[in-house]
Amino acid sequence: MRILLTEEGKAFQVKDQDVHTQFGVIKKAAITKAKLGSTVTSNTGKAFVVSELTFLDAFRKIKRGPQIIPLKDVGAIIAETGMNKDSKILDAGSGSGALACFLGHLVKSVISYEIRDDFAEIAEGNVKKLGLKNVTIKKKDVYKGITGKNLDVIILDLAEPWNAIPHAHTALKPGGFLVNYSPTTPQVADFVNNLEGFAHLKTIELIEREWEVSGRKVRPKSQGIGHSGFLTFCRRI
Ligand code: SAH
Numbered sequence: 001m002r003i004l005l006t007e008e009g010k011a012f013q014v015k016d017q018d019v020h021t022q023f024g025v026i027k028k029a030a031i032t033k034a035k036l037g038s039t040v041t042s043n044t045g046k047a048f049v050v051s052e053l054t055f056l057d058a059f060r061k062i063k064r065g066p067q068i069i070p071l072k073d074v075g076a077i078i079a080e081t082g083m084n085k086d087s088k089i090l091d092a093g094s095g096s097g098a099l100a101c102f103l104g105h106l107v108k109s110v111i112s113y114e115i116r117d118d119f120a121e122i123a124e125g126n127v128k129k130l131g132l133k134n135v136t137i138k139k140k141d142v143y144k145g146i147t148g149k150n151l152d153v154i155i156l157d158l159a160e161p162w163n164a165i166p167h168a169h170t171a172l173k174p175g176g177f178l179v180n181y182s183p184t185t186p187q188v189a190d191f192v193n194n195l196e197g198f199a200h201l202k203t204i205e206l207i208e209r210e211w212e213v214s215g216r217k218v219r220p221k222s223q224g225i226g227h228s229g230f231l232t233f234c235r236r237i
Pocket of ligand 1: 141
């Protein structure tokens with residue numbers, strides 16, 4: 001699969017047809033003939049570099065149902081738990097499956113629980129679209145239990161995460177990580193105050209402030225992501 005990149009860094013996915021962009025139309029025939037790294041031109045004269053589609057390009061186009069977790073928070077989850085190609089992960093709820101898919105691209109396996117049929121369907125569609133064979137969406141209530149043992153990491157992104165703490169304890173390996181992602185402070189308090197059998201490592205909020213760099217006009221952009229959620233990292237003891 002290919003994408004067309006502009007000098008501004010905009011990426012347009014190539015399907016089996018002409019590509020329509022805000023910079024004009026690029027003919028399918030021109031793209032098919034072009035070598036990777038060469039330039040094709042739209043009917044308005046805009047240049048595009050033909051490149052290979054990466055996982056991240058495809059990930060950015062996944063279908064959205066419930067609010068997905070932002071990349072800044074995904075990055076912290078990966079770094080703070082040290083998950084890797086051998087890790088077995090459980091994620092709940094799936095929502096749009098964004099977190100499950102991103103992690104699936106990096107780790108051994110991801111099982112993701114979702115109680116709503118419509119969201120499970122969106123998440124499953126995204127797993128398929130991204131071609132991830134190691135990500136399984138299960139129609140299951142995580143408050144009722146977690147099947148599986150010796151998991152490396154469990155991530156919770158749902159309204160009442162404290163209900164899943166005892167199940168997470170049973171399913172995680174000793175020293176395994178439990179991560180909670182909640183948008184509000186009462187959720188953080190109720191989660192941390194109910195931690196039994198876990199060490200609370202830390203609770204953080206990541207603020208990303210993007211800067212505009214245009215010649216010597218270098219200043220924070222006036223708009224950006226506001227608050228997303230608090231991340232709480234714990235370890236099974
Ligand atoms: N992290 C996800 C978004 C999760 S949104 C992403 O990046 O795409 C939260 C989801 O949790 C919702 O879809 C909701 O239906 C689901 N949910 C709520 N309670 C649940 C439960 N007890 N078990 C499983 N899923 C649950």
